[in-house]
Amino acid sequence: MKKLLLSTILILTFGLINAQESALSVEYIMRDPAWIGTFPSSPYWSKDGQTIYFRYNLENDPADSLYKISLANPEKIKKVDWKEAQNSRATRGELNMSKTSILYSEGQKIMEEDVKTGESKVIFEWYTNLNNPSYLADESLISFNSEDNIFVFDTEKEKVTKVTNIKDGKAPSQSSGSSNTEKEKGYLEQETVKLSKVLQEREEKDKMRRAYREATQEEKEEEPFAFYKQGKNLTNLRLSPNQRFATFSEYNRNSNKPTGVPDYMDASGYTKELRGRPKVGTEGTTVEIGFYDLENDTVFYLNKSILDGIKDLPDYVADYPDKEWEEEERKVFLAGPYFSPSGETAIVVARSLDNKDRWIASVDFETGDLITLDRQRDEAWIAGPGIGWTYSSGVFGWLPDSEHIYFQSEESGYSHLYLLNVNTGKKTALTSGDFEVFDPFISKDGEHWYFTSSEVSPSERHFYKMPLMGGEKEQLTFLEGKNDAFLSPEEDKLLVLNSFSNRPEELFLKDLSKRNAEAKQLTFGQSEEFQAYEWREPEIIRFEAEDGAMVPARLYTPEDSKKNGAAVIFVHGAGYLQNVHKWWSSYFREYMFHNLLTDLGYTVLDIDYRSSAGYGRDWRTGIYRHMGGKDLSDQIDGAKYLIDFQDIDPERLGIYGGSYGGFITLMALFTEPDVFKSGAALRSVTDWAHYNHGYTSNILNTPEEDPIAYERSSPIYFAEGLKGNLLIAHGMVDVNVQFQDVVRLAQRLIELEKDNWEMAVYPVEDHGFVEPSSWTDEYKRILKLFNTTLLD
Template identity: 65%
Template sequence: MRIKYPLLTILLIWSVESIAQSTLSVEYIMRDPKWMGTFPSSARWSDDSKTLYFEYNLESDPADSLYKIRLDQPDQIQKVALSEEKSLSKSQARLNQGKNLRIYVENGRKIWLEDLSKGSASVILDWHNRLSNPNFLADESFISFVSEQNLFVLNIETGSVVRKTNISTGNQPSDDQKKSNENDKKFLVEENLKLLEVVRQRQENDQLSKNYRDATQSENKDFTYYTSGKNPSNLQLSPDARFATFTFYSSSSNKNTKVPDYVAASGYTEDLNSRPKVGTTPTQSEIGIYDLTRDTVYFVSVENLPGLKDQPDYLADYPDRKVEEKKRGVALFGPVFSADGSKAIIQARSFDNKDRWITAVDLLTGELTSLDRQRDEAWIAGPGIGWTFSGGTLGWLPDNQHIYFQSEASGYSHLYLLNVDSKEKTALTQGNYEVFDPFISNDQKSWYLTTSEVDPGERHFYKMPLMGGKMEKLTSMTGNNDVRLSPDENKLAILHSYSNRPTELFIKDNKGKAEEKQLTFGQSEEFKSYPWRDPEIIRFEARDGAMVPARIYTPDPAKKNGAAVIFVHGAGYLQNVHKWWSSYFREYMFHNLLTDLGYTVLDIDYRASAGYGRDWRTGIYRQMGGKDLSDQTDGAQHLIKNYGVDPEKIGIYGGSYGGFITLMALFTEPETFKSGAALRSVTDWAHYNHGYTSNILNNPEDDPIAYRRSSPIYFAEGLEGNLLMAHGMVDVNVHFQDVVRLSQRLIELGKDNWEMAIYPVEDHGFVEPSSWTDEYKRILKLFNTTLLDE
């Protein structure tokens, strides 16, 4: 017989002798994380490759500060002075092709040029207005930059500046308007200057300044392009200075959600602006090409993209719907120019997330020619693939003939080359693993890249010939190796962590067999005093035959209580079954506490998790709460069959996406899960954001079936077990409104076996230790009260 516990009224009467004990407590592990020690992040090198900089905290400051280690004094960690830190900041820095020269912007007006080989630097332009986006051209004695929404070119040797574009955001005036304006202004100007001496003197000074500027720049005034109120973005000049390109973005006026802040400092309830809901009109983009030789502007055309009218397969679920044949909307990114400026590519993505095209653009006409089309009936994504207005891994080889990009064409995200002339495509990497952050070496003969080839739960750094070949593994430590290569490419700085050891900084020579030297030792003695578990990674078989990866924490047999807790990570597309220190470190410590108390804990990389390729990633398409939930249920059955877990003593919890799965588990699988804690949960996907949700469930107006079978609020009548909901009231990601609506639904259904904890000062990611402590005391109370025998 199952006993239902009305958690709103229950009094916890618990004998400490009746359960196993732990040296840990919720109050202990949920303190400010500083008690654990200090751990390095954001490592970077000095230009001369002799000093390592990183974020750290040796002095118990309110936040991390910049520290450094000189390679000739590897045992000394020094806090960086503010003056030195400022000198390291290079706004909008760009390197030349040889990486021996660097330009950057100071105070929005000055361009500095550094010779990195000589260690010298000088101001090469002190501009009269704000400027941005400086870039070396193919002839590196010239630099382009943007100012006043136009492009200029600086000659480094002479200091002269040439204005290359003449763009006005106004409307083109008619001839009559021009004459009328000139006559009106002539009378006003002449009379004003006669009457007011100071104004005349200032006007004369302004004219002197203008004469100076005109002496250092020339301008083509014969042609003006009027944008009629549109603001050009992403202005860039082709490396050969023949073409300028820009992007127009037109954002739709989508309605934002208001999130009330009941504890604002003013004492009044204040509304926080938050995101719109899914189904919003996407931002439109168009790329313009400004031909500087022909003095004309035209726009990139997507009309010839193959498959532009293809409709998604899910429409078969709506046989009565009349579908009009029409071209889909497309978002554009680019152009990306070859180093010599002779060629350019543009990435196009359909608004329905089903297609990505990498295209060659004819710079004389704006016509696109597809070089590679990747279609996915679910949605296009994966490491290095990029997003709507992001190209991801995308660029040119030095030969100005091959482009490189990442694609999931094989089922895993790999690195490809494509010859833009012959259209021949070559996979540089292949296998059941994924590639991360590839980049080209200084000598342009090799790739450096990180992959999961050794194991999905490990990351290692490799070197590979530019045109493909055998990869040389350069890291050896088990876990995550987050590498920063020194500018001279002789050293690797490695931010390394393992399952039960937080991140530390290591260094090694750029050789596979070289030994790593540990530079930081950040764990506090208090943190090291507890024997943190190294959870075993297992795989269990799901009902469809898939082998599901999971971390398992097993208790001492003498303490085992037959109960189990399944943890569900957030974000959906995230990996937590791995051999490095988890971003869920609080939950990791809580799992150690639970295991001490006799619980078996399972942490699953369910369908949709990152790190396992395209099919795993898209396993939830059109049904969240489908395979991602059945993986949890199958995991519970695995515990029952193989770990001696009592089927009447299984709980589940998680935050964000994990909270959503917890709700679905309690609403639709009550025979499996007796209790659950749903934290900051999505309760109705029609109320979440567009960028994330429309990928997986399409738009609610287009595919309501997907939303109704994926949203917990439609299944609330199935609640039989014990539910705790916890949510921050100023959550601008998953809004507090989500649990408010679900609460009303539970009230109307007459459910009384649930409770809700609210946190007035917390956003989606909790900050205050008091909030973490309160939340996890409630979670522990829930499991101890409902899963263990009295």
């Protein structure tokens, strides 16, 4: 009788759990995103600052079009015709020092545009195509490139001077002149000349001419200096502002084997192979920078050998005591040179290809040596906001005084803005604190900085103004969430693209000339259908990790009456990405799915685990040499938080995510099989040795040099640990995380005789799904997985 009663209670309980309903469904939320509404993107100002342009879609077009709002009538949004759209963009080109004119080229012409009026005029016309027109320190002089050489146009004298002499091919051989040794004649030649008096006379005259040339060789006018390219492709040919040097770059690109991705759904009816990227471990691209000395008619290349620590070995070599490591000059990528406004100093940004160092160095014009001004070393890898990756200089530039350079560095643990005096070596932090700085630029009058930062909170972004040499910051935006700011040409108005956790982007306008002016909303894009549902604002929490770190997360909690005791942890992709914030997420489909799960009684936790963006250097590099280490333990500690503080049943925990999130899901089910009962791994990396070089080598070095890091970080090595229920979903034409990844894992699971997994494949999808039918199918499977395994 007791057993019968218990069975009845369990049946009734399960029925109540499954009886939870939602106004949402997978089919409903995974439709074409147009159902949500139309939202502005890519805004910019007209040249006169009276019109705002942005991408929008009020007419249900197949794609967004260009629209505008006039400040004279800000309530009206109007579609822009193609001709106005063509002329609306500010011309790309180079500004003069006073920022009143822009130079640009059009075929054989150099054009100059008045920034204020937007009117352009032809200031020079050449006989063939030209490019890269630039103002020199004396702005009456304009340099330009044509036929692989640099010319200078004097606007006052209306005179053109060719300043470089760069030629194709190889330099003439030093021994190509006359020789006293005559070539020995063959029989036929000897006989032919012997039998002809005319040929004998011609030969004698040729000898006399040759002897005369040799006798007068010293009086011959010296050949002008020429630099021969010798088959190399020179790029970035530029003239220094003071006309002392022409500089150029020579790229040595890798030629490693690309991967192939078969497309079984090509419209031809035949399988088509798509060309993919090489795998990690490839040889990186290096750059040599040449200086063509126009005063001394010489060319020299920059010498990297005396950069501070250029031969330093990374710490991880200690894990390989049986291997001999040679102390040798590391390969670097050079960006620049960046000349001071006066042209008297040139700076180069160098990045080591092993990702451990970034140098900012000045050029010694006498020796070609790179002299270290600033070295940022990280035993993990150099990156962060404004710092960039290996093949970029990041934020970098000169102040108008030709003495100070600016750049960003994570020296303090967070990415901040710095000034460095190139004459004294003094470095000054303009910003500091436990926050990050984004996209700094100098005001039009050269007196202030503008930048975005996370100073208010890691979960918000605001726009600031600060004196050029540092000082008190003025916050210019106050709308909660994320504020992408766009200054008007006169810098008296601010266009703000703002979004919040449960609201996509809208445009706001703020008048900076009026004290305490509030931002006025210009667009209202949400559809009535989208507004009909009360979208949640997830709670931002922090829970304690096993090492004491406080881990940020978004928490979705159902009403007590609906709570079913089950929870799902979502793992965002990209590794270095932030998803715990107060703005509209790029994972908006997942956000809507989490609302659906919460309606059904699930508790959902979305974690900014170790390696996520937004929390400084140490958080970013917390996964160095061990993906699936702290990034995974943060998920495990999140699960403990749910059990201890959200009353979640330890037997009802699921996990899912895509890309990096799919990788973590696999690691969770394979290496922590008693924590999660079910997981969905979408477009997941299964073996990091098969991923790309640019991303993977930062974190794990290369598989040839650091196999330990790869083997402990790749799920395919731990597949035998699978106990729970696994769904694998992958696009078959994924050129990023390629389908081969899950094919190899599937074979491993088959050989291990695992039977609690399934795979869904999507023949027309790349890494980021496009078709609503694919999104719908994938998330129906995820929901079915959780409903059937976590509520059982």
